[in-house]
Amino acid sequence: MTTIIQPSCSDNEEPGALHVDDALAHMLSAVSPVKGYEQVALLEAVSRVLHEPVVSPIDVPSHTNSAVDGYALRGEDLPGPGDVARFQVVGTALAGTPFVGELLSGQAVRIMTGASMPNGADTVLMQEHVDFDGERISVTGGRHRVGDNVRLAGEDIKQGETILKPGRRLTPPDIGLIASMGIGEVKVKRRPRVALLSTGSELHSLGKALGGGGVYDSNRYTLHAALKRLSVKVMDQGTVPDDPELLTEAFMRAAAAADVVISTGGVSVGEADFVKEILSSIGTVGFWKIAMKPGRPLAFGSIGGTTFVGLPGNPVAAIVSFYRFVLPLLEKKMGVQEYSVMPMLKAKCVERLAKKPGRTEYQRGILERTETGDWEVRTTGSQSSGILRSMSLANVLIALEHDRADVEPGDLVDVLPLAYLM
Structure with missing residues (x-):
């Protein structure tokens, strides 16, 4: 790992602090995916990452079938524009119970959605588009075409086709897609082991009375909850x-x-901040100062x-970082x-935001839509990095670019919806 030489983190002017994008690029270049995999039941595979491709063993649909409730017939029998044709209804096809026999000219079969097409039929007319007298249907020409409302075998997926590639994080629709191919288990990558701990003599466990200057350990709970949303194994190391x-x-x-250790606290330059010093002695330090607020x-x-x-x-700095x-x-x-794409929206800021060029800032905001359909955003109030309530109240982060200065009321700003992250 390359060490980036930086000045003291106590320097308020932030010379040498890494740009947010440069810091992230450095971090990503320094890590590699975990090795190993396991085979899991499909119902346990959501949010897991595929280890090998998913190849379909069958056609989907496996049979040519009707896309609607209606009547199956031979397309060549459809009447011309303005003409009327009558068809004898000779049976019914249900999903899982096909019509047995060959459909002849002048005949139709009552068919339900998903039912196999009868032999000889290639077109389905919606039941709302025909008149049925109990024995025959009457069809007016001009509104129907050969092949209407028919789903062909293999139209969605063909046998032998690679459907999902390795490295894909499986979503609920992916799970359903794999199930539609009759596959009950998949090989997924091993979950990274993430050790989580909080540092600080001031930290107290929940349920215990606070002593002088003590605080409850909220960071570990916040981060534990965030990690539980990922396909990782969380190893809680306490305080x-x-x-x-x-x-x-x-x-x-x-x-x-563990594969990754995450700690909170002790990374500044106070007398009791030992993390950087210890990391230097037992490992390597890539960097420790970022041009970002909160979370420098x-x-x-x-x-x-x-x-x-x-x-x-600081609680907000910890979760934003x-x-x-x-x-x-x-x-x-x-x-x-x-990789996940962080969707950014443009919104009109309704208040003045103080911003110093030379660092990226993420302020907590509340995004609302006006009666005219425009997006407006305001802050949650105090932006102190110690006020965790500002994150709880927020539905977006207001992302202020590295080189941007103060924001005036009416200016457009980028906002990152927290629903994506949480």
Whole structure:
């Protein structure tokens, strides 16, 4: 791993801080997908990443069938424009119960959606487009064509066709697609093991009374919940106080058991911030300072063959940094080939936003649609990186570009819907 030389993280002017895109590119270039796979039942495969291609063993549909409820007949018998033809209804075809026999000229079969086409029939007329007197249907020419409302065998998928490629993260429609081919198990990549821990002597477990200056460990719960949305195995390592010996032991223990270690806190330059120092002694440091708000201090490196990410301790900075950097990093570790696209919308900002050029900012916002159909966005209030409620209230992140200055009311800004991330 290449180490990027950076000045102190305490420098308020941020010289040498990595651009957000450069930091992400460096992180992605430093990690590789996990090795190994397992075979799982199809119902357990959603959100897992395919290890090998899915090849269809059958045609889908497996038989030529009707796309509607109606009447099957021979297309060559359709009347010309303005003419009327009558057809004798000689039977019924249901899904799973086909009509037996050959359909002759002048005959029709009552057919339901999904039922196999009778021998000799190549066209289906919707029941709403014919008149039925109990024995015969009357058809007026001009509105029907040969082949109407028929789904051909193999029209969706052909036998032997590669349907899904390795590296695809399986979605609910993918699961249904695989089921339609009669496949009950798939080979998927092994889940990356992610060790998660919080650092800080001030952290208290939930349910215990807070001492002087103490806070509850919300970061670990926030990140644990975010990780549960991914195809990873979460290894909760609890909290570790600001003690270099205990931190070193915890990091090495986590790295020995995991593919990725994520910690929060201790990545700045305070007297009790030891993460960068420890990482330098037991592993390698790629960088620790990003031109981003919130989330400027972020330690990235490795311990042995294990990737290490030290996120900021401030709650908002931790989760924003997770979504901006750790999420795509974990997607690569999972073996995802089709990376998630972060959809950005343009919205009119209804308030003034203070912004200093030279860093990317993600402010928490509330996106609403006006009566005229335009999108407007406002902040959730205070943008302090310690106010986790601002993330809970928000439905978007307002993404302010690296070189952008102050935003005035009425200016257009990019917004990232949090529904995509959460």
